[in-house]
Amino acid sequence: MEKRSLPNFLIEYLIYYLLIQGFLISVLHFPSMMQYLMDIVVIFLLFYSILFLPRLKALFKIKPINTVFRYVAFFIVLMLLSALLHFVPVFQVLWAVRNNVFYLLFFVFSIMYLRFSDAKRIMNNLMRFQVINVICALFEFFVLHLSGDFCGGMFGIIQGCNGPLNIYLMIISAFMISCYLNKKTSIINTLIILASSLLVATIAELKVFYFEIALIFILQLFLSGETIKGFLIFVFLILGTVITLNIYRMINPIAYKVFSGFDSLFAYGSESEFGYGTIVPRIGFASFINRSFFKGNLWLNLFGFGFGFCEDSRTFELFNSEFATKYASMQYRGISSSMTFLETGYVGLISLIALFIVIFIVVYKLKGVFPNHKHVVSFTLTLSVILLLNIFYNSDIREYVAYLSYFALSVFFVMVKELYIKKELLKRERLRENL
Numbered sequence: 432m433e434k435r436s437l438p439n440f441l442i443e444y445l446i447y448y449l450l451i452q453g454f455l456i457s458v459l460h461f462p463s464m465m466q467y468l469m470d471i472v473v474i475f476l477l478f479y480s481i482l483f484l485p486r487l488k489a490l491f492k493i494k495p496i497n498t499v500f501r502y503v504a505f506f507i508v509l510m511l512l513s514a515l516l517h518f519v520p521v522f523q524v525l526w527a528v529r530n531n532v533f534y535l536l537f538f539v540f541s542i543m544y545l546r547f548s549d550a551k552r553i554m555n556n557l558m559r560f561q562v563i564n565v566i567c568a569l570f571e572f573f574v575l576h577l578s579g580d581f582c583g584g585m586f587g588i589i590q591g592c593n594g595p596l597n598i599y600l601m602i603i604s605a606f607m608i609s610c611y612l613n614k615k616t617s618i619i620n621t622l623i624i625l626a627s628s629l630l631v632a633t634i635a636e637l638k639v640f641y642f643e644i645a646l647i648f649i650l651q652l653f654l655s656g657e658t659i660k661g662f663l664i665f666v667f668l669i670l671g672t673v674i675t676l677n678i679y680r681m682i683n684p685i686a687y688k689v690f691s692g693f694d695s696l697f698a699y700g701s702e703s704e705f706g707y708g709t710i711v712p713r714i715g716f717a718s719f720i721n722r723s724f725f726k727g728n729l730w731l732n733l734f735g736f737g738f739g740f741c742e743d744s745r746t747f748e749l750f751n752s753e754f755a756t757k758y759a760s761m762q763y764r765g766i767s768s769s770m771t772f773l774e775t776g777y778v779g780l781i782s783l784i785a786l787f788i789v790i791f792i793v794v795y796k797l798k799g800v801f802p803n804h805k806h807v808v809s810f811t812l813t814l815s816v817i818l819l820l821n822i823f824y825n826s827d828i829r830e831y832v833a834y835l836s837y838f839a840l841s842v843f844f845v846m847v848k849e850l851y852i853k854k855e856l857l858k859r860e861r862l863r864e865n866l
Contacts, residue, residue, distance in 0.1 A: 438476055438544040442537075442838075443553055445472050449834055450560055453587030453595065454567055463746075469831060473533045476540045486543060493851045495793045496542060496844050502789045503535050506782055510738040513775050517737025526750035527739035527774070530829050538837035547849040550842045557603055558620075560585065561627055564599070568631045578682055579636040586832075591765075593635040594825050595832035600628040600640060602839050605647045605813050606806075608664060612655035613806035622667055633675040636683055639824055641672060646820075647813055654798075654809040710762040711769045713823060720763075720772055735776035767822045767829050783828075787819040794843055804846060811843040 449469055455461040480487060491497045510531060514524040541550075568584035571577045575588065583592025586599070603624055611621040625644075632640035648668060652661040711719055725731040736754070743755035743764050755764070763769045771780045791812060798808045818836055822828055828836065 435549075436544060438479055438540065439546070439549060441472050441476065442541055442544055443549060445469055446553055446835060446838055447556070447560075449831055450557075450599070451563070451585050452831075453583060453589070453592055454585050455587075457587035457589045457592070458567075458571075466831065469834060470529060470533060473537055473540070476544075477536060480540065480543065487539075490543060490848065493848060495797060495847050498793050499790060499844065500539065502786060503539060506786055507532050507535060509782055510775065510779065513734060513779065514738040514740075516734070517740060519737040519739040520752075522749050523739035523742045523752050525739075526742045526744055526747075530742070531738075534828075534833035534837050537834050538841050541838050541841035542844045542848060545841070545845050547846050550845045553838070554606060554842065557599075558607065558624060561603060561624060564596075565627050565631060568634050572634045578634055582635045584631055584635065593637055594827050595830065595835075596631070596635055597637050597640055597643075597825075598821075598827050598832045598836055600632055600637070601643050601647070601817055602814065602835065604628050604644055605651070605817070606810050606839075608647060608651045609655075609806040609810040609813065611664070612651055612657045612660050613809065615806045618660075618663060621664070625664075625667065626671060629671045629675045633679050633682070636679065641676070643817055644668060644672075647817065650813045650816060651809055654812060655805070710760075711766065713766055713768075716766065716769045716823075717772055717777075720769065724773065731776060733776045733778055735772060735774045735779060738774050738779070741770065741773045764829075765826050766824070767826050770826065770829065771822075783822065784819060787815045790840060791815040791819075797847070801846065801850075807843050807846055811840060814839055 452461075452465055452468075456463050456465055491500060510527070511524070513519075514527070519527075545553075564584040568582060571582045571584070571588055577588055580590050580593055581588050583589075583594075583596045584599075586592045586595045607616065607621045607624040610616040611618060628640070629644070645668070648661070648664060652658070652665075655661070721727060721732060724736075740752060741754045741758075741763065742750060742752050743759050744750035763773055767783075768780060771783050775782075794808060794811045794815070798805075798812070801808055814836075818828060818840070827833060
């Protein structure tokens with residue numbers, strides 16, 4: 432068995448750590464500074480990779496990985512150039528790098544250092560963590576009497592902890608549906624994950640999860656073409672949704688009204704006035720920001736205030752911006768689309784969206800190349816769509832749970848890398864035989 436490298440080990444256990452660090456800090460009262468342990472690991476991996484640069488160069492020979500890596504590099508350079516052109520203070524730029532670039536670097540490192548066997552093991556372990564997640568969620572709901580934004584299962588009980596929870600539930604649900612439709616797991620295992628996910632989503636009042644699970648099912652059904660297997664999932668999802676929505680109505684009848692019709696959904700997404708003041712809405716964020724901050728200025732609409740200009744750090748005052756001090760109550764940082772548009776305008780926002788489109792296109796072009804791993808292909812395609820849409824719902828692509836999201840996206844490319852290496856070894860073996 433091939434010996435595991437230190438980066439390989441760190442990447443795997445960073446993923447497990449991020450699943451429980453919220454619970455450790457907010458429920459068991461571990462030091463809050465523990466949340467930055469993940470950033471330290473990424474910085475170490477960055478310096479380690481610089482020392483072993485040939486390994487990264489070798490990956491550029493693999494066309495699909497080359498395409499994605501080049502776009503990631505382009506995006507990072509674009510963000511840094513934005514900061515440079517707007518003369519954004521250096522510490523705010525560093526904090527913006529931490530909140531945006533670190534996750535992309537982790538995506539690159541996962542592809543560089545993980546083997547496909549590692550990636551498969553981690554994905555399987557993510558399913559097993561659902562047991563811990565359900566226990567934590569039930570404990571928070573029945574013992575601590577928490578729900579909604581303060582009920583995050585194994586992600587803790589601080590406000591907004593149900594955001595990372597949503598990403599986790601979405602990933603494991605998409606993976607299990609993909610595995611089932613592509614004959615990689617049983618219907619029982621799939622239903623256990625889906626039922627427990629719907630239950631936890633209901634307790635945490637994750638309204639968006641009901642729409643995500645429907646979209647995941649539709650995309651997976653389209654990609655697999657398994658109508659009979661898909662029908663069983665469809666029936667279960669309908670029954671599960673009806674049951675859990677009724678539970679949701681009992682827990683929070685006011686929030687349940689969002690599901691009463693399209694008008695209610697639109698009102699929820701475009702609401703900009705709450706009891707505690709004005710906030711940036713999800714729907715119509717660009718026109719709101721243009722009206723409130725850009726004042727119709729074309730340059731600002733195109734390029735924003737500069738990468739890092741609006742950064743908000745409540746832990747380290749050094750990294751906090753004057754803009755955040757004045758406008759943090761408007762919760763612009765709570766939605767990735769708003770934050771990106773404020774700092775980098777339409778150019779930055781479109782570039783961020785394009786990242787997931789590039790990944791989707793690269794994976795889709797290769798969907799027929801891996802007949803034994805169709806579940807990985809369809810899972811990655813589905814995930815890229817959901818994460819793209821998530822940009823307009825909350826800020827999870829800029830939060831620590833993004834490490835999990837980008838790892839999940841990397842699984843396909845780890846598989847591509849391994850196939851390429853095997854082909855190269857086979858070529859070399861044939862050359863030796865011909866000598």
